[in-house]
Amino acid sequence: MKLAGKTDVGRVRQDNQDDYRAGELPGDAAWLLVCDGMGGARGGREASQSACDVIERCFQEQYASKCLPGEEETFLKKSLLSANRFVFQKALREESLAGMGTTAVCALVRGGKVFLCHAGDSRAYLYRDGRLAQLTHDHSYVQELVDCGTITVEEAEHHPQKNIITKALGVDYRLDSEFTTAPLQKGDILLLCSDGLTNAVPREQLEQLLRTGRFYDLPDLLIRTANENGGPDNITALLLRVEEVR
Template identity: 35%
Template sequence: MFLAYGTDIGLNREENQDRVRVEPLGDNICIAAVCDGMGGAASGGVASQLAVDRFIGRVQENFRPQMNDNSIRNLLLNAVHYANTCVYEKSIEDIDKNGMGTTCVAALVIERRVYVVNVGDSRAYLLNKDGISQITTDHTYVETLVQSGKITAEAARIHPMRNVITRAVGVEPDVEVDYFECSESDNFAVVLCSDGLSGYCSEEFIYCTVFGNNLDDAVRALIDHSNEGGGRDNITVAIIAN
């Protein structure tokens, strides 16, 4: 299993409020998470750091290699809910942090099994011999318009409210979490990223970059491409490949 990740402040922000962690859990087992914080002053960075650390820590504490699919599902969902509670409680303890929150997308890869959880508009992509597909669904206002047929996916990319998310970790006492799982054959990769990358890198570019380079070079190329496209947000990506 091969791992690579990176994050960049971008060209238009004073602080990087994205956070990423990638941690091996055993032979051919890895957990990765990307969180994109939101909130005034430094609150977004506090939310994303707290969420990624609490989520990863919970998984590390409770993961067992012999777990079945249902146990893994419960583990990942519990870890997101735990992170949500930690961020929410922190936000109500400090008036300066009221309303802070973060996206959270995470993937647990066990050999050829892929398990994903998601809240917000950070994304998970699956890349294999058949191409690239977005595993997650964006929890955004414009995605609800796309799903209802009111606008096209192309229009959503430039919609003035494209960054308005409808779910976030830590904003409310509880949170709804999406869960996905699948099995893969040889030669696949999972890409996690914040919207600072997915907003500038097409699926085709992501696919060609990941499978056309070693992973460290792919991470750098994806970040560079996002900055070359404008870099108006923080940029974060994590890649797990078998």
């Protein structure tokens, strides 16, 4: 497997409240994580970095013993829950961080599958045979309007309340994250990203970039394109390419 990632402040924001982590794991496995913080410049940065720190520590210290085959959902949900409680308690202790939170989309790749756990509107996509498929379901007010048929997908793209999310780490002691899984094939590319990418680069353009760009150049290429399209938010792109399936 190949990994490549980058984050960028964009062209409008003063601070980058996104963060990401990734790494290889024993047994030809890998993990990826993207967080998009909220709650003011300091709060957003603190929330996303803290969540990434906690989840990274879960993989470093607990993966080998607590993520046996069949336990992927439990492990990922507990990892996000640990990060949620850490951020929530930190916000309670420090008045300047009150109300902070962060999205999270976390992927574990092993055994020919991707296991995903997420909260918020940071997304995971699967690129295969020239087409990009969204694997995660946004936890947002606008997505709820789409789901119940109030607005169309096209109307959602430019809805004025698009930034309102309905789930995040750190805003409540409880967390109901969402888990999903999908099979992988040789040559697949997994893309995890913050909404700074998807709000700035249409799906057709993302597909074209993934089709034509060299793998290790893709994070730079995706972020540069988002900035050329206005760069209205922080932008994070994290990618994994499946070299073989075991």
